[in-house]
Amino acid sequence: MNHQEQHQNGVVLPQFSSFVCDWEQDEPFSEEDLRAIEAIESRFLNNKKRPFSDSSAAKDDGDDATSDNSARRSHRRRRLPKSLVALQHPNASSLSPCQGYSRMRLPVMKFGGQIMYSRTFADVEKAAEKLLKVLEEKKRSMVQIPLGFDIEWKPSFRSGVPPGKVAVMQICHGTSHCHVLHLIHSGIPKNLQLLLEDPLILKVGAGIGGDTAKVFRDYKISIKGVEDLSFHANRKLGGSPHHWGLASLAEKLLSKQLKKPKKIRLGNWETSVLSKEQLEYAATDAFASWHLYQAIKDLPEPQVESNDKSSKAEDVPQQ
Structure with a gap:
């Protein structure tokens, strides 16, 4: 494949790029699209109720802690969800993360002659x-x-x-x-x-x-x-x-x-x-x-298992 590769837990995985959906979106998200998605996520996270321990810690630690927590939330928001990370698995074709995202984007095959x-x-x-x-x-x-x-x-x-x-x-x-x-x-x-x-x-x-x-x-x-x-x-x-x-x-x-x-x-x-x-x-x-x-x-020929049981049975002396 022409994708760049990265190592994860000792396994070489193709770097995640973009997806082909059932509606066959041909182009990846633009920068404007990504900013709009981040804005929606940011509003959602800001309106979501925080656990009591988190809010108390933020008040006690002051503005620096608030900034640090915000940075951590931004960092977490940029991580790929598990359903998308699963597509990096070598057996991605057997996975079904969702109906829309069924497989990674692949280069289009064309006759060049x-x-x-x-x-x-x-x-x-x-x-x-x-x-x-x-x-x-x-x-x-x-x-x-x-x-x-x-x-x-x-x-x-x-x-x-x-x-x-x-x-x-x-x-x-x-x-x-x-x-x-x-x-x-x-x-x-x-x-x-x-x-x-x-x-x-x-x-x-x-x-x-x-x-x-x-x-x-x-x-x-x-x-x-x-x-x-x-x-x-x-x-x-x-x-x-x-x-x-x-x-x-x-x-x-x-x-x-x-x-x-x-x-x-x-x-x-x-x-x-x-x-x-x-x-x-x-x-x-x-x-x-x-x-x-x-x-x-060019694929290898399938291996045919030998029938060891029958050969062993022939070696047993008859009573």
Whole structure:
């Protein structure tokens, strides 16, 4: 993580910064906000009844004691409440200090490479040809080549009206390039079909089984060589199986925030030309899939306990 670290009770903890709330406040409190909060707290503390022993001590000690007590109150007021300090714990994701403050602010994940946008049949065919050449080179040194894979379509908000066909397919094979293919206008050329049906080209994504089923329904193409990141993560992480999505995996394994704004996710993917926001959203999803596959692959294999009891039973002589 890029956070500065501090030591507390021998444990290295990330320094507390700001929070992401359920209402997704994007900016930390300003100095003016902090002064207003302190003023409210100060009025509350001044109006609060003091214990008898405190007031007596203040009268006996005079103005210096009053100033000292005020300074101590100010010092106490600046300490983080326990619910916020708890977020510094390494297992902060399992804690629920309050409904609004559910997790620490994390850096937003974005694809920083070049987005290759293709919307006509000829453009998609050319993009698939370039992609196949790159993958053929990689096949010489790799048994299976992972591709971050995802699709988008126009949702339906009316009962009885089915959603649109797969409108966009995004494919990412590294940090430098990501292809966004506007299939609703181009269809699927033969060379793209060959890529999708090649079992040696691994397509990875969260819930990718549903994506491949939709591609088959809409275009009658069976995508081969797929791996679900959720299943892959559960196998490596152990414990109870969890239904991981891209965003939850990015937070868990990469300490990154993968934003999913509804106005883009549920927007019109059948538009004549995709917007910059749609292109960035699509490319980032495919890149996140590719990046998470690499992260999960690098996790240690789960340890399998040997069945010592059965081996010991075999050593016992039969009566």
